[in-house]
Amino acid sequence: MQDVARQSNGRYKLGPGTLYDNLQKLMKERIVEETENFSTGAESRRRYYRLTKLGRAVLSTEIARLEEAIREAKLHLGFQRSAL
Numbered sequence: 001m002q003d004v005a006r007q008s009n010g011r012y013k014l015g016p017g018t019l020y021d022n023l024q025k026l027m028k029e030r031i032v033e034e035t036e037n038f039s040t041g042a043e044s045r046r047r048y049y050r051l052t053k054l055g056r057a058v059l060s061t062e063i064a065r066l067e068e069a070i071r072e073a074k075l076h077l078g079f080q081r082s083a084l
Helices: 002-007 016-028 041-045 053-076
Strands: 032-034 049-051
Touching (some): 016 032, 016 049, 049 053
Antiparallel strands (some): 032 049
């Protein structure tokens, strides 16, 4: 949760309910999976997740969809084609 806030310069903040509910959904859909936990001490409670092969495909499709939406928005707003 702190990493999200830090990496987004404070623009995004996740609460534990939002984060863990979404992680459970993504795991159920086999988009992410929990990895082995190699931490010790206080860090041993921390869980680690990674994208599955399906997750990478879903992410790639979503990136393409968003890039197309941005291209369309720029065209409708009058941006020059060469600037795309």
